[in-house]
Amino acid sequence: MVMDIRAQLSMSFNLDKCIGCHTCSISCKNIWTTRQGAEYMWWNNVETKPGAGYPLTWEDQERYRGGWEVSDGNLRLKLIKGNKLRTLASIFFQPNLPTIDDYYEPFTYDYQNLFNAPAGDDQPVARPKSLITGEFMEKINLGPNWDDDFGGSPLYASNDPNLKGLSDSQKEMLTKFHKLFYFYVPRICNHCLNPACVASCPSGAIYKRGEDGIVLIDQDTCRAWRFCVSACPYKKPYYNWATGKSEKCIFCYPRTETGQPNACAHSCVGRIRTVGVILYDAERIEETAKLPDDKLVDGMRDIILDPFDPKVIEAAKKAGIDENWIAAAQNSPAYNLFKKWRISLPHHPEFRTVPMNFYVPPLSPILHQAKADRGGTFDPESTGFFNEIDKMRIPVKFLANLMSAGNERVVVESLKKQMAVRIYWRRKRVGDISESEVKKALDQTGLTLQDVEDIYRLNSLATYKERFVISETHRESKTTVDPRMMYEKRGTIGFGAKKKEFIGRQW
Ligand code: SF4
Ligand code: SF4
Structure with a gap:
């Protein structure tokens, strides 16, 4: 068995516990994006689901053409239509880019007017002012959390692409005003194993670090083609209009390198x-991304290796992965949640970027249809737990559209x-x-008492x-893998692609 072992930092989110407070977004903003040109960027954002998200309807790849597709047995970026030269010819105009109206025009308020307005009969007001043009704005039409908690309107929610395939009554359960039910999905860059942003960049400015899997944009090399913005199906690279470069979540690498979260x-x-x-085994990324x-x-679970397996440990050491990173992998919450307990799931795996953050899908109250007809109340008397999963307020189909490319089996497994x-x-x-009853539950799910604890x-x-559980990065004992190995800058635009570069550059 040939293995090419790499280490990856991975974040997991338990959606049952997210209260939608946006503290995460603010921490990130305060550290990384309080700069001119970055005002509209939210490297971390939190979306209400169902909802249209940020930028609006980002999950709709018919519109944005982000991510990969399998064509004639090969992986190709959805963005690249026809041959590469044709796509290259359209380098100055990309119809699939989100516009500022899909994000929002960043604004502040004219607070000074509250202090400096001359004495008069009317109370002074702080009018909204565009942070791009500096002009007053007549009306604010959108913001990063515009449809937060449905923002008083189910209109945005009903545009959620994940509602596809749900029956009218299921949609109604989620979006009809007096019956509605929602939850939150916090999002950062997924630091994918098959990153569409890396593959799409004509300048070779984006790379995935060999030592921890973090995907970064080299600001010196970026030439602002913005292909990464189009190609990333999660819309996590952003164009900075002040510097003329693209930027994205850096997984706080200055913190993680020193062992901090x-x-x-x-x-x-x-x-x-x-x-x-x-x-994980980097040799198997391509076959995983091509799976139906x-x-x-299941394929993504297979590519992640057992950190207790002596063969894996030996191969990891040979690949230069430090002992403390192997120890961290053995205590990893990400490994336990995704692979060992099979509870967490990736976000939109059908985009085929093999995302490396995982979500524990939320449980929701069970409705008895008879009661639902009378207004839909949670029935605490409900028993026969496992038989009730199809009566949950959040339809399994919706969660499957969100986290398992429509595979309801893995969602039900997690919920059970x-x-x-x-x-x-x-x-x-x-x-x-x-x-x-407890024994039956454990038998049916295959969990041991220790697992449950x-x-x-x-x-x-x-x-x-x-x-x-984050190990410090040892610069002095670099992995034998060149940090840019599979993603290194090879060749020139359009003609440089070599074998194995499916995972790296598409140019
Ligand atoms: S992930 Fe959820 S609970 Fe945590 S800080 Fe963000 S919004 Fe609040
Ligand atoms: S494709 Fe998007 S989510 Fe994946 S690494 Fe690139 S920017 Fe992050």
């Missing part, structure tokens, strides 16, 4: 985030496991569930050191 994760009020190391939709999540943990703890704390601990009680 990212600012968003550290500041998270709900403690929904964990950060850990995973080891219903096999993508989370329910099994609750059943176990309800018996322990409240005592109104029989032991046989560990899942509960990680999700509820974990300390700082358990949530963030």
Whole structure:
């Protein structure tokens, strides 16, 4: 078995615990994007689901053409239509780029007027002022959290691309005003294994670091073609109109290199985030990204290696991965949630970038249809837990559209496991569930008692050191992998592609 082992830092989000407070977004903004040209950028943002998101309807790849598709057995960027030369000819005009109206025109308020307005009969007001033109704005039409908590209108929610395939009554359960139900999805760059941003850049300015998998944009090399903005299906690179360069989430590498968690994760009020190391086999990225939709999540689990397997440890050491990184991988919350317990899921794996952040899908109250017809109330008497998953307020189909390329089986597996943990703890704390019910739950989900204890601990009680298992980066013992190996700057525009570059440059 030939293995090309790499280490990757990965963040996991427990969506049941996100309270939509946006503290994460503010921490990130304060550190990285309080600069001219970066006002509209939210490297970390939190979206209400269902909702149109930021930029608007970013998940709709019919419109934005981000990510990859499999064509004649090959992976190709959706963005590249016809041959590369034709695409190159359109380098100065990309119809699929989001416009500032899809984000929002950044603005401030004319606060000085509150202090300096001359005495008069009217109360002075602080009018909104564009941060781009400096002109007063008549009306603000959009902001980064415009549809937060539905913003008083289900209109945005009903434009959510993930509602595709849901029945009218399922849609109504999520979006109809007096019945609505929503949850939050915090987002950062996924630091993907098959990053479309890297592959699309004509200047070769974007690269994925060999030592920790963080994807960065070299500001000296960036020539502002903005292909990364178009190609990233998550819309996580942003164009800075003041510097003329693109920028993106850097996974707080100055913090992670010294063993500290990212600012968003550290500041998270709900403690929904964990950060850990995973080891993966880079030889298998291409085959994973090409898998059919219903096999993508399982394929992504396969590519992640068991950090306790002696063969993996040996190969990792040979590849120059430091002992403390291997130890971190063995205690990794990301590994446990995604691979060991199979609870967390990737965000839109069908974009085929093989994203490396994972989400624990939220449980939601169970509705009995009879009661739903009378206004839809949560039924605490509900029993027969596993049979009720299809009656949850958030339809499984919606979660599957969001996190498993439509594969409902893996979503149900995750929800059942989370329910099994609750059943176990309800018996322990409240005592109104029989032991046989608990045994049935564990048997059906394949969880051991130790798993249940560990899942509960990680999700509820974990300390700082358990949530963030990040090893310092040892510059002195660099991996044998050139940090830019698969993503290195090779060739010139249009003609330089060599084998293996499917994963790197498309030019
Ligand atoms: S393609 Fe992946 S790595 Fe690149 S910016 Fe988008 S989310 Fe980040
Ligand atoms: S800080 Fe945590 S709880 Fe608050 S919105 Fe961000 S991810 Fe959610």
